[in-house]
Amino acid sequence: MERNSSLRLPMLGVLLCFAISNALPSDVNCLRSIKDSLQDPRQILSTWNFSDNTPGFVCSFIGVGCWHDQENNVLEVSLRDGGLRGSFPTGISYCTSIQNLDLSGNDISGPIPINLAYVLPYIVSLDLSNNNLSGPIPSIISSLYFLILLKLDDNHITGQIPPQLSLDRIKVLSVANNSLSGPIPSSIAKCRFLTVLRLDNNQLTGQIPLELSQLDRIVEFSVANNRLSGPVPTFSFSNLTATSYAKNRGLCGGPLSRCKNKDDEDLFLSGFSIGLSVSTTLSMLFMSFYWPTQSISKMRSYLFIIKKLKGVKYHLIPTKIPNQQILFIAENVTEESKITTMEKYVCRMSLAELEMATNDFDYKKVIGFGNMGLMYKATFLNGLTLAVKRLHKFETFEKKFLLEIEILGRLRHANLVPLLGFCYEMEKKFLVYKYMSNGTLHQWLHSRPQVEGRKMGWTLRLRIAVGIARGLAWLHHNNVLRVAHLKMSSNCVLLDDKFEPKISNFGDSNILMNTSGTPSSASNYVVPHSNLDPYKEDVYRFGILLLELVSEEKGQQGFSNEIYEALRIAENCIQTHNDGETSMLQVYQAIRAIGNARNDDFVATYVELF
Template sequence: MEITNFRTFLGFLLVLLSRICVCSATESDICCLKSIKDSLQDPFNSLDSWYFSNTTEGFICRFAGVSCWHDSENKIISITLSDFGLIGEFPQGIRNCTSLTGLDLSGNKLYGTIPSDISVILEYVTSLDLSSNQFSGNIPPDIANCAYLNVLKLGNNNLEGEIPSRIGYLPRLKTFSVANNYLTGPLPSFVSKQIRPKSFANNPGLCGKPLGECEYSEDSWIWKYIDRASFIEAFVIGWVLVFTLVLVLQLFQFPTKAINKIVSLSIRKLRGKEHLTSGSEEELSSQQKILKLEKFVTRMSLKELENATSDFSEDYLVGNGMLGKVYKAFLPNGWTLAIKKLNDWENLEDEFVSEITTLGGLRHRNLLPLIGFCAEKQERLLVYKYMHKGSLHEWLHTDEDKAKILDFPLRVKIALGIAKGLAWLHHGYELHVTHGSISTRCILLDQNFEPKLSNFWEAKFWSKNDTALSWSLFPVAEYSGLGSYKQDIYCFGVVLLELVTGKEPHELTNSRNLFDHSPCLLDADRDLLGKGVDNLILQFLELACNCVKFFPNERPTLLEVYDTLKNMSQGQRDWIRKIPLSTDISSLYD
């Protein structure tokens, strides 16, 4: 009896060990593929051929997108899952493919951040393609430790921040692309001479060779302190040199008149420099303002913009607002732009300057990228990155079919993106910015429905102290927790109500008074109800009503609004994954 029990136990142990060995060092590639399949959503069943009941050697080599070193062994050399329609975050289990040299996950709907330990996960990778997904956040500096990389493609994502400088030192890198992201700062100096300007296209914040030279605005934080320090240093050095020269000339009995002339000229130059540095912004002429605007964004020629729009042909007209007409433009380098041509520029000079100093001086994924401006003859034009989906107002209120495409998870994503951008403006800097006229008309959507805030005509700058006073061409007001801040929150609350009810602002005031009573599901758009998210819709309504309370001090801050929306999305991971969030909601600065 005891022998029988022992044999039974031994048999069970052998079966258990056989199961474990599937994920042993020799069979880790099988575990790798299992984890990839388990961690990603596969709505088109592209991974149906990944069937793991087979135990023959080399069976995984017949899986779709999988290539092995030899067909007769389970040792993967590359994984190519391009355009498989996969959804999820970067599959961490891929680290178990210990012999992998090539990985292509392009053309899917992967989101989140690129792993910070990417060189550990892909130790021997020579080709990495993560393009055309929805990855966000920064490019991890650790990617420069992938010493064998020949190909690195990260284009068409939502990446931000600077390109790690050490990437340029990768000795084997021949193909590199980060086009169509939101990257900023100077480009690395690449060892390879094969990296072309098109590799960095549609990243307005990038500069340096082979793009244009980096220009540091005197209105930027860093340059401001550098400029002051440099002036003081130059002033001191100048005086030392002057008196040294006087002493030398006296020793050699140089004529006194010549000495006085040199000293007088030096003093006049120094005073002239000091006057230019500390001059009042209010005394700037129109032409001086235009010259200062070149430090924020590129000044473009009227001829260039006329050519891009076929001389502003009606065929290129895509919008007609109160301030001017908007044209779609195509540049020779392949960029698609939106050009706003102001109607009456003489009466809109302040608005023109405000838009450039705000969108040109502040960069965030949820602010509309301003590419350049034109000020020639009697024309004033603003040049933006083109937003393929148009305005949120169009989607909500002009076409029922479009409105139905905006399901509730997608509306939450849009609300979260705008809240993130506004909270960053209100709380993200020593210098705070209020928008002044938030509405669904000034919220634009890119090809991934990522929202971008535009129309900063009435923006105001606020500071707790004098350190930010030179940011704008306008006076900066003292910090205040009232007024413009609470007005922004109220207007954003109206946007939230439009998103959840489907009604325009004037309709909201004529319907049940959402501004004075506790909301209920009867207030919501019926097309959104009955789909498993009614509880979230009610939370969304409550948040919107809090934002539009009559007394300003009862309204939440935009940081609190952002946190509430973030918690709503994080707490309901199952339903929010129906559409991948391209916003990295871990920080306002991401």
Template sequence: MMKRNGIPSLCLRVLIILACFSSSNAVESDISCLRSIKESLEDPLGSLSSWIFSNNTEGLICHFLGVECWHPDENKVLNLRLPDMGLRGPFPMGIRNCNSLTGLDLSNNYLSGPIPSNIAQVLGFISTLDLSNNSLSGQIPPELSALKRIKEFSVANNNLSGHVPMFDDAIRQNYKNNKGLCGGPLKSCKDEVHDDRYFFDHHFFSGFSAGISVSTFLSMLFMFLYWTRPSKRTMSYYHLLIKNIIRRKHHQIPTSPTILFEEDLNSMEMKVTAMEKFIRRLSLMEIQMATNDFDNKNVIDQGDMGLMYKAVFPNALLLAVKRLHRFESFEKEFLSEIEIIGRLRHTNLVPLLGFCFEMEKKFLVYRYMCNGSLHQWLHGRPEAEAKKMGWTLRLKIAVGIARGVAWLHHNNVLRVAHLRITSKCILLDENFEPRISNFGNAIILMNCSGTPLSVCNFVVLDSSLFKEDIYSFGILLLELVTGREPAICRKPSTWINSLTGHLCSRDFNLIDECLMGQGFDEEIYETLKIVKKCIHPPRHEASSMLQVYLAIRDIGASRSRSEISVYSFSNVEN
């Protein structure tokens, strides 16, 4: 009897051991997956610096930037979102070890080389795949069409060629700006010219002719500049003369203009050179070509720091270029913008892709946000268009802004106080996802023991600066609810007292009329309570931006998550 009873007991123990081994193996698999990805890609911006594989603790990798797990306490990757991180290298094959992956976003990086031919086996359970805005080449593997679960797919703005795989819902936009692609939603492959001899002759001779013309022009230009060039002494004299005139005008005549000018210029150049480790430096010629020599037709906005231009770079990449005003006025803002946005990557921050400092002119290059600013939608559009921004969309935008500001305050890379959060600095992408911009006045916060190597101003960690952001977010939230200009919302004597009274009586006269009677009155009421806590917090109650984010995220949580587009925020919450 004892032997018979021992057999089931032994089997049970074996099954438990096998289950533990299987679980441990799965954990190791996903950890190995992320470790391999980090090792195979160049990361000049340090975007993956939070990926530290110190142990195999359950839930360890779920706190990594860009990683979303099936469960926060289980090392099982659900989605991997690594857009706009400056990553370089080939497609990371180690991703095959993330066996439960359903979503992969590697867009807006610098990936090169071919898409793996066995990608259908590597990403067997994938439902969303975004490889757009990279430098991938070769063909799209036809095996991709075998992925029946895939719902979203994009390889736009690459260097791909050949036939487009057959998908049920293929969209032209998902393949745009790949000159060698054909078939599917694109032009038929049979319409292309197949005569290789013609293709070679046409491109060779047209290129040859253009080359001769350009060479002749450059030679003549060089000869002209050589014979008419001023001496270095003369050039320095003109520089100093102009600088002195400017300073005399402002009653700032230096005692030693020559030394001061050279020190200023050298100091700025050294600081700018230090910025190159964070973001790509472009030439003035590249900027001029992309903006059609700063054609006024390409101006899309005008702010305090300068003009914003729509710019088309090589490979038909559409970006936005900010041309800053006179050099001396915005040196700090220029450097601050590069260091902060150049180093940080988050879903709700505007990606800074490059900068230019040449001939004392300065430019910042961003990803283009096709839906403009939140301020334009609330106050600068016809009433019919403004009404399209209903409560669901406004709540989605509020959640995104709160998530972005909370991440700035609590992330492990740089803790930043923005200090200028307004509807004008909130840009909206093609999906109306909010992107925080304008970091010229932002301050990087550090602990007393920190010794940062930076050209920007650091201050010892000061919670009052975070409170300023929380207050500004409250004003912005009030602007979303009321539809009123922020200048009006910032009158505490009228608005805060009035708001308190209206909350007590549940009188919604302050609310934007187009939001009322749509079934969201209770959610709007809960939002106003958050506004009150941000603008006029209870005494001795220290709330953080993370708490504000969690509170506003929970509003409307009973409705579909996709409706308000709430993304993973594990890296901040922990």
């Protein structure tokens, strides 16, 4: 069958189409604002030439990293040791997807913005060290929910360390070599993932909170050269020396001299009881390993205890245990490695904080449901609202969970729902997304108009169709992972506050290729529901979705030609079942051409959304 001429596109047209659609004006404006607001005596920003409009042109800028080299979607800005001068560039807020910012080793002066959490809401790594920043650390910094690294050392920062500074995910916190005063807040003990804590060379006073001993992952700790006094906390399995506490005349204990007022007998009894408790637990545990009739359910409990006992590694578990128990140990090691892999893509969150944000998963918080599980609206203590998907248990439960993380964690696009985190605890699995205030497209097409008295006009429907087509085309043809969705429907399309469509529900997807040209680790899972090529399955399903969008608009005055063209495109998509020649790239340009033919500002307005 001959293809419809409206879908016969030369490759040049496809490339030009993506050149326009992949430009993200907000990110371009972000970088332009940074360049304009900073003095650049060394001309390191001279490569930032904004006259180019090709896809991904900003990705070649010095110090700029992108989510994908064919899109102007900024992931990181690193201008370390550039000799840049000026105040903190608040225009960075236009880089809406930025996760890493490094302005260290420059001459950035003035205060840290008090609205930093609004400027960089999704920042993961923030390095402003070795500058000339002054003023206090703003307390709102505690709302940087996804922050893992914060370095403010070697500045002129004054005031106290905010007591609210209890960042759940922070691993590196360094505010050394400033002029901070007052006590060390005990709330830092809540930063349970901390590995580096540097508070040295300030004017801190009072005692070091003994609660800091709960930080069992610390490998680097320093409070040297302050005005601290009292006993020092004892960190488990660390090699801290006296240099970590140097030049604090009032400190004692640990690697320092003994504290004079300690009751040795109480210390001995306390240590003896703790040692006896651990020894008894280990003895009972190891005896149970050798006991031939030990049940696997108890083994699970005991292995959980082993994981909790600090310093006990898997290789220390006795080897003379039944085979099924050895397999269980190997299973846990594998799960840990999977979690480590997932943390490369998105933030890991705790079950406790998700329970608190959803009122213990109150049914009143449910905002959607699907084959994979229930979706909850979650409101966190810092006011951030996110969406949490609680996955059901089923045969392919884990595979769907890992697929969703691999796809949405590695791919970032304006028309894919942003995956921000995951939780994997006690055999329960959760996925955390950016909250989409307008729900699903299916709701708007079939129920919400009756409830809210609002109806989607044709212009909005057309824009939504273009956005969905663009997202699917990018999934099929990007060079990071080639993904077929396989379950495309109006239930899988979420709408943000501007009714921008976001494709979701990747649990049944097929990852066909990775960057090296070899099959992905997840690509073994192929959904056996269709004999179609997976790409063609998406084209077919998009055709059905387009019919759903058009169905109520056939007689709308003034748009009959556009609606007719949309119906022709939908027909070509559905014909994929027979001839299989239509690609999502062709579909995308064809439906985009409907909007391009308008005389109004459809194109300009739509491009701004990307």
